[in-house]
Amino acid sequence: MPASSIDTFLACSVMIILVLSAMAGASKLMTPYISGLSHRNDAERFQQLASHLLLSTGIPPNWGQMRETIPSSLGLAKANSFLPYELDIDKVSRLNSENAYSLTYSELWESLGIQDVAFQIEVRTLFELSIDLISNKTQGNETIYEFEVATRKSGMAVSADLSGYVVIEYFVDNVTSSTSSDGAGSFSVNIPNSVNGTTLIVVFAKAKANPQMVSFNVYAFGHNSSTPFLNRTFLRLSPLNYVLNVSFTYPDTEILKAQAFTFNYNFSLTEETQGDQTVEYSVPYLLDSSPMIIVLTGLNGSSSFAECVSYPQLPLQIGSNFSQSIAGAKIISQSHIVTINFALYEVMTKWGGTA
Amino acid sequence: MFNKRGQIRIIEAFLAIAVIFSSLIFTTVTFPSSPNLAKQKSLSSFGMQALIELDVNGTLGKLIEQRNWTAIKQSLDISLPIGVSFNLTIYDENFSPINSQVIQNTNLLGRETVSVQYIGASQSQNIQLFILRLQLAWTR
Numbered sequence: 275m276p277a278s279s280i281d282t283f284l285a286c287s288v289m290i291i292l293v294l295s296a297m298a299g300a301s302k303l304m305t306p307y308i309s310g311l312s313h314r315n316d317a318e319r320f321q322q323l324a325s326h327l328l329l330s331t332g333i334p335p336n337w338g339q340m341r342e343t344i345p346s347s348l349g350l351a352k353a354n355s356f357l358p359y360e361l362d363i364d365k366v367s368r369l370n371s372e373n374a375y376s377l378t379y380s381e382l383w384e385s386l387g388i389q390d391v392a393f394q395i396e397v398r399t400l401f402e403l404s405i406d407l408i409s410n411k412t413q414g415n416e417t418i419y420e421f422e423v424a425t426r427k428s429g430m431a432v433s434a435d436l437s438g439y440v441v442i443e444y445f446v447d448n449v450t451s452s453t454s455s456d457g458a459g460s461f462s463v464n465i466p467n468s469v470n471g472t473t474l475i476v477v478f479a480k481a482k483a484n485p486q487m488v489s490f491n492v493y494a495f496g497h498n499s500s501t502p503f504l505n506r507t508f509l510r511l512s513p514l515n516y517v518l519n520v521s522f523t524y525p526d527t528e529i530l531k532a533q534a535f536t537f538n539y540n541f542s543l544t545e546e547t548q549g550d551q552t553v554e555y556s557v558p559y560l561l562d563s564s565p566m567i568i569v570l571t572g573l574n575g576s577s578s579f580a581e582c583v584s585y586p587q588l589p590l591q592i593g594s595n596f597s598q599s600i601a602g603a604k605i606i607s608q609s610h611i612v613t614i615n616f617a618l619y620e621v622m623t624k625w626g627g628t629a
Numbered sequence: 630m631f632n633k634r635g636q637i638r639i640i641e642a643f644l645a646i647a648v649i650f651s652s653l654i655f656t657t658v659t660f661p662s663s664p665n666l667a668k669q670k671s672l673s674s675f676g677m678q679a680l681i682e683l684d685v686n687g688t689l690g691k692l693i694e695q696r697n698w699t700a701i702k703q704s705l706d707i708s709l710p711i712g713v714s715f716n717l718t719i720y721d722e723n724f725s726p727i728n729s730q731v732i733q734n735t736n737l738l739g740r741e742t743v744s745v746q747y748i749g750a751s752q753s754q755n756i757q758l759f760i761l762r763l764q765l766a767w768t769r
Contacts, residue, residue, distance in 0.1 A: 285638030292646040299650070321671060358681060400707050428711040433703070483703030484688055563686075608671065609710050611682040618682055618708075 320606045320625035323388065327395075328359055328610055328621060332385070338364030339515040341375045348385035360613045361621075363586045364514050366397055370587040374512035374519060379593050394593030396622040397586070399489040399565075400611070401427035401434075403479045407495055408460075412467070417497065420462040423453060425479045425489065431457030434479040434489070437537045440465060441569045441580055442473040442497055444531055446540065453479070470498035471578025476567045478537040486563045488537060488617045492582050503579045509570060511583035518543065518555040518568055518583075525551065529572045534585075537564035557585065563616035586614050596624050668767065669743045672713065676745035676763045679708040687752035693719055693759050694751045698730040705763075706734060712768050714740065720760040727759075740766035 330349030337345040350369075352362040367373050369382075377385075386393070402425070409420045425434040436451040440463040453459035465473065474494055481487035494502040508527050512519045518532070532543040532555050539562060543555035560566065566585040571578070596605050605626035612621050683689045683704050692700050705715055716733035718726050742764045751757040 281636070282638060285642055288639055289642035289645065292642055293649070296646055296649040317668075318670065321674065357685060359678065427707050430706065430711070432707060481703070481707060483700040483707070484683065484692075486685060486688060487704070487707055609675065611678050611708055613682060613685050616686070618685070 316604060317606050320391075320623075321608060323386075323391065323393075323625060324608045324610065324623045327386070327623065328361065328612060331362075332365070336362075338362045338366075338368055341514060344377060344381050345385045347387065348382060357613055359610060361619075363615055366590070366614060367514060367585065367587040369395060369397070369592050370590040371592065372506070372510075372512075372583075373514065373587050374510060374521065375514055382592065390627075392594035392596075392626055394591065394596060394624040396589070396591045396624075397612075398589040398620055398622070400487050400618055400620050401425055401432045401479075401481065401489050403434075403477060403489040403491040405475060405477055405491050405493040407493065413464075415468070416464045416466045418462055418464050419475075419495075421460060421475060421477075421493070423451070423459045423461065423477060423479070425453045425457045425459070425481075431455060432479075432487075433457065433482045434459075435482060436461065436477060436479050438463070438475060438477040439535050439540060439569075440473065440475055441533065441571060442471060443469045443571050443578055443580075445469050446531075446533060448540065452482075465497050467498060469578070471496070472499070472502040472580045473497040474569055474580045474582055476535050476569065476582065478535075478564055478567075480537055480564070484618075486613075486616060486618045488564050490565055490567060490584065492567065494580070499578075503577065503581075505581050507581070508572065508574050508579050509581045511568065511570065511581065513557060513568060513583060513585040513587060516557045516559060517546065518557055518585075519552065520554070520570065521552045524574055527572055527574045529553065529570055532568070532570045534558070535567045535569065536560055536562040538562050543568070561616065565615075565617060586619075588619070593624070594626070596626055669741075672765045672767065673743045673745050675709055675713060676715070676743070676765045677747065679705060680745065680747040680749075680761060680763060683708060684747075684749050687750075689761075690749050690751045690759065693727075693749070694753060694757070696729070698728050698732050702732045702734070705732070709765075714766045714768050716764045718762045718764075720762065722758045722760075724760065735768065737764055737766050742766040 329351055331351045331353045332345040332349030333347040335353035337343045350361045350365045352360045368376050370376055404424045406422045408422050411418055425432045433455050434453050438449045438461055440447045449461045449463055451459050451461035472494055474492055476492050479489045496502045508523050510521045534541055534543055546554045546556045567582055569582045571580045605624055607624045610621045612619055714735040714737055716737050719728045721727050745763045747761045749759045
């Protein structure tokens with residue numbers, strides 16, 4: 275074989291190897307860019323999905339009020355509302371797994387109808403309210419409890435007006451107070467020693483800057499008794515369509531009083547129907563820009579209890595658990611301010627990969 | 630022994646590969662780094678939503694009429710997510726600024742901002758129009 279042919283063969287081989295390696299290098303360089311292009315519109319797509327969820331009523335438009343109905347199209351907006359981002363109190367309550375008529379994540383996912391997307395919905399108040407019992411002393415035939423309250427949004431102080439209620443057995447009392455510019459406040463309540471058992475302190479906070487920004491919290495403690503019973507020990511409370519459905523955990527449970535509280539008002543609920551191990555109360559419509567806390571006090575044998583539920587049933591979190599996602603997975607989180615019954619809340623939606 | 634034609638071809642191969650790689654380097658350098666439009670869009674969405682929700686029941690118009698700039702600033706503080714800086718200017722119908730006090734949480738100087746414009750009205754008998762310009766930026 276002539277020497278020139280060997281040279282040519284070698285040169286061609288080197289050229290082919292180098293061209294192939296150049297192509298491989300090029301594809302390696304281009305891959306992240308091309309893959310980035312394919313996910314370029316994800317954020318906008320998820321933003322549109324979140325807007326759709328909060329601006330459309332879903333099908334049927336009043337699916338929230340229909341106890342057993344699973345919507346064929348998911349949307350949380352209130353039907354016939356003239357306000358954008360006004361959500362339906364019942365649709366929101368049905369997202370809470372503690373509600374007897376709640377929808378599961380798989381039902382919500384099917385109703386949304388987007389196969390390649392997993393999501394999480396979280397609804398909460400615009401700022402947080404914390405309550406701490408700091409002291410108690412007996413004076414005559416009553417006990418005085420002193421509480422410390424803090425109103426904050428992600429650590430930032432919020433100045434607010436406070437309205438608090440103390441509920442135990444048949445006893446109800448109202449106190450008002452406020453938090454200063456550093457978000458700290460306090461109030462005290464007097465409870466007669468003739469009653470005993472689980473006592474609830476229901477507190478509402480209204481931001482001084484805007485009365486539609488409301489937060490709430492409930493603090494439970496034992497008055498003349500040891501530790502309080504946990505919420506949902508004796509009752510399962512499910513408010514929907516302005517009717518409170520109560521189902522008893524134990525057959526020999528007696529209800530003493532059913533009351534609803536808002537920032538400005540409190541009133542007794544009227545019993546509507548009674549079934550086997552269930553009872554229903556009608557809940558009045560209110561124009562107060564405040565969530566409603568419904569408290570039921572009762573007896574189970576000699577144990578006095580007090581249990582509560584908020585309407586809309588908050589805070590809630592439903593959907594995919596993104597905290598266990600694969601590292602590097604793209605998750606987009608969006609925050610929206612919404613109106614539910616004249617009060618403002620925050621809806622956080624998280625969107626990501628394949629469900 | 631290799632002859633000169635073979636050596637030239639090897640040099641050609643290296644030259645070709647140099648051309649391919651240099652073109653690759655050139656293209657990667659000149660790939661436009663797309664601005665993060667999604668982040669800016671989400672900022673303007675936060676801003677517009679905050680203004681819409683603060684104006685539910687005419688609250689925002691009422692606060693402007695009362696010249697309660699502190700309450701407007703506090704409302705925005707609560708409504709906007711932590712990590713968002715804002716500056717709000719309120720104009721009357723003639724585009725003259727009416728807020729005598731700066732409504733902002735931090736200075737926006739030197740930041741990439743988005744601007745949202747919202748038109749509101751007072752709820753009183755003599756209806757007044759207000760133009761609100763909200764500038765927003767992510768806190769670094």
